[in-house]
Amino acid sequence: MSELKRTQFYDIHVKAGATMVDFGGWEMPIQYPEGIVAEHLYTRSVCSLFDVSHMGRLLIEGPERLAFLQHVLSSNAAALDVNQAQYCIIPAEDGSAVDDAYLYRFEEDRFLLVVNAANTDKDLAYFAPIVKNYDCTIKNITDVTVSIAVQGPKSGEMLKVLAGGVEVTKPSRNSLSTMDLEGHTVRIARTGYTAEPIGYELFLKNEDAEWAWNRLCELGAKPAGLGARDTLRMEGMLPLYGDEMGVDEDGKPMPIFALALAKFAVSFDEAKGDFVGREALKKQADAQASFKAKNYSPEAMAALPKRVRPIALVDRGVMRHGMAVYRNGEQIGWVTSGTMIPYFMTEGEGENVRLLPETGKRAIGICYIASDVPLNGEVEVDVRGKRLKAVIPSKHISNNVPPYVVPVMAKHN
Amino acid sequence: MTINPDLKYSRDHEWVKEEDGLFVIGISDFAQDALGDLVFVNLPEVGDAVTAGEAFGDVESVKAVSDLLCPVTGTVAEINEELLDAPEKLNEDPYGAWIIKVENVTASEDLLDAAAYEAFCAEA
Numbered sequence: 001m002s003e004l005k006r007t008q009f010y011d012i013h014v015k016a017g018a019t020m021v022d023f024g025g026w027e028m029p030i031q032y033p034e035g036i037v038a039e040h041l042y043t044r045s046v047c048s049l050f051d052v053s054h055m056g057r058l059l060i061e062g063p064e065r066l067a068f069l070q071h072v073l074s075s076n077a078a079a080l081d082v083n084q085a086q087y088c089i090i091p092a093e094d095g096s097a098v099d100d101a102y103l104y105r106f107e108e109d110r111f112l113l114v115v116n117a118a119n120t121d122k123d124l125a126y127f128a129p130i131v132k133n134y135d136c137t138i139k140n141i142t143d144v145t146v147s148i149a150v151q152g153p154k155s156g157e158m159l160k161v162l163a164g165g166v167e168v169t170k171p172s173r174n175s176l177s178t179m180d181l182e183g184h185t186v187r188i189a190r191t192g193y194t195a196e197p198i199g200y201e202l203f204l205k206n207e208d209a210e211w212a213w214n215r216l217c218e219l220g221a222k223p224a225g226l227g228a229r230d231t232l233r234m235e236g237m238l239p240l241y242g243d244e245m246g247v248d249e250d251g252k253p254m255p256i257f258a259l260a261l262a263k264f265a266v267s268f269d270e271a272k273g274d275f276v277g278r279e280a281l282k283k284q285a286d287a288q289a290s291f292k293a294k295n296y297s298p299e300a301m302a303a304l305p306k307r308v309r310p311i312a313l314v315d316r317g318v319m320r321h322g323m324a325v326y327r328n329g330e331q332i333g334w335v336t337s338g339t340m341i342p343y344f345m346t347e348g349e350g351e352n353v354r355l356l357p358e359t360g361k362r363a364i365g366i367c368y369i370a371s372d373v374p375l376n377g378e379v380e381v382d383v384r385g386k387r388l389k390a391v392i393p394s395k396h397i398s399n400n401v402p403p404y405v406v407p408v409m410a411k412h413n
Numbered sequence: 414m415t416i417n418p419d420l421k422y423s424r425d426h427e428w429v430k431e432e433d434g435l436f437v438i439g440i441s442d443f444a445q446d447a448l449g450d451l452v453f454v455n456l457p458e459v460g461d462a463v464t465a466g467e468a469f470g471d472v473e474s475v476k477a478v479s480d481l482l483c484p485v486t487g488t489v490a491e492i493n494e495e496l497l498d499a500p501e502k503l504n505e506d507p508y509g510a511w512i513i514k515v516e517n518v519t520a521s522e523d524l525l526d527a528a529a530y531e532a533f534c535a536e537a
Binding site: 030031035036037038227231316317318320339340341361363384 | 449450452453455473474475476478497
C-alpha cells in the first residue's frame with residue numbers, strides 16, 4: 001500500500017475508524033464504523049462531510065485560458081461570471097467522454113478545473129499537446145490544497161455559523177464565494193455530488209484542513225465515505241466516469257448525449273465556436289431531442305443507440321454494475337450502477353415535506369439500454385443467472401425543493 | 414467481537430447448533446462485522462439439497478455479494494423468511510438470526526468449538 005497517495009485527512013479518517021481502500025491510486029475511506037446505510041441517511045437528514053481532496057484540481061492561467069477551455073470542454077466557459085461554476089465534460093473527437101469535470105471561476109484571471117481522481121494523470125496527458133497551442137498553462141494544485149464536500153439539509157446553517165452569521169454563497173446552485181471563516185480564507189462552491197438540494201464544496205489550503213473538518217464535526221456534521229458517496233449520487237442519477245461514461249461492457253465508447261444531463265453540459269453557442277467533438281455531439285444532441293419528442297427514427301437510433309436511464313428492480317434481488325438487461329428475451333444493454341439504497345419515508349409536499357423516522361430500502365440503479373425503451377417500460381435483469389423484472393422510471397428522487405430529497409417510487413403493473 | 418460459547422463454528426464463519434435432530438445455521442459476529450451493512454439475503458427453498466463446503470445462498474452488502482457456505486450436507490427443512498425483509502437482523506443479532514435449518518444430515522465439516530474458533534479468528 002506504500003505507493004498509494006494519502007490526503008491531508010488520512011490520520012483523521014483512521015482515527016475515526018474508517019475502512020480505507022485504494023481508490024484511483026489514493027488510500028481513501030470507503031466507510032466509517034456506522035456504515036454506508038447510516039451515512040447515506042445522515043446526509044439526507046442532517047449533514048455529512050466527504051473528503052474529496054483526491055480529486056484533481058487544475059488551475060488554468062494565462063491570456064488564452066478561455067480559448068483553450070472553449071476548445072477542450074463541452075460547456076460555454078465564456079458564460080461564467082466570476083463566482084460561478086458549471087458542470088462540463090471533456091469530449092473526445094468521437095463524441096464520447098475523456099472525463100467529466102467541474103469548472104469554477106473564483107477569480108477574474110484564472111479558472112479551477114476539478115477532474116476525477118483516477119483520471120487526473122490521463123487528463124493532463126491529454127491536455128499537454130493541446131495546451132501548447134495556447135498562451136496559457138495548467139498548474140496541478142491537487143497536492144497543495146484540500147477539498148471537503150459539506151452536503152445535506154443542515155450544511156448551509158453550519159457554514160453560516162463559521163461565517164459569523166452570514167450566508168456563505170447565494171442560494172442558487174453553482175454560486176461561489178471566497179470567505180473568511182474564523183480567520184481562514186476558504187473558497188466555497190454551492191455544488192456537490194450527492195443530489196442534496198443544499199450542499200457545498202470547500203477548497204482550502206492544506207494547513208486549514210484539520211480546522212475545517214473538526215469544526216464542522218463539532219457543529220454536528222459526520223464523516224461519510226466513498227460508499228455513501230456512490231449510493232447518494234446513484235439515487236440522484238449523477239453519472240460516474242467508468243460506469244455511465246467512458247466505454248461500455250463491450251468496450252465501445254459511450255456517447256456523451258446518452259446522458260440526460262448532457263444538454264446542460266454541452267453548448268453549441270456561437271460564442272463557443274468549434275471545439276473537440278462538436279460535430280459528433282451535434283448529431284447526438286439532435287437524436288436526444290428527437291427521443292424527447294418520442295420520435296425513434298432510424299437516424300436518431302443510429303446516432304444514439306443506447307441511453308443512460310434509471311432502473312428499479314421489481315422482483316426481490318440486487319442489481320450490480322455489468323449485469324445484462326433484456327427486453328422480450330433480447331439483450332438491450334447493461335446495468336451500469338446498482339445496489340440496495342435506503343430512503344426516508346416522507347409526508348407533506350413541496351417546502352412542507354417532513355422526513356418521518358421510518359426508513360425503507362430499494363434495489364435501484366442506473367442502466368445503459370436501447371434508446372427506444374419507453375418511460376415505465378418493463379425489462380429484465382440477469383441477476384447471477386436469474387431473470388428478474390425491472391422497470392425504467394423517470395427518476396429515483398425529487399430534489400428541486402429544499403431542504404429535503406424526496407424518494408420517487410417506480411410505477412409498475 | 415462476540416463468540417457464543419454454546420455454538421460450533423465453520424472456518425467460513427458460519428455457526429451451527431444441533432436442535433432436535435436439525436442443524437441450525439447462521440453467521441458469526443466476526444462474519445457480519447466483516448461483511449458490513451447487509452441489505453439483501455438470497456435463501457434456498459425448503460427441500461433443496463445442500464452440500465458441506467458449497468454455497469446455499471448469499472448475502473449482499475451495499476458494496477458486494479458474498480456466498481454463504483454450508484457447513485453440513487443434508488436437506489433444507491426451514492428457512493428464516495424474516496430475513497428476506499429484514500436482512501439487517503444478521504448484523505444486529507447474528508446468533509439470534511438463524512438462516513436455515515437442515516435435516517437428514519449425512520456429513521459435516523470438521524467444526525470448531527468456541528475456544529478454537531476464537532483462536533481461528535485471532536489469526537485471521
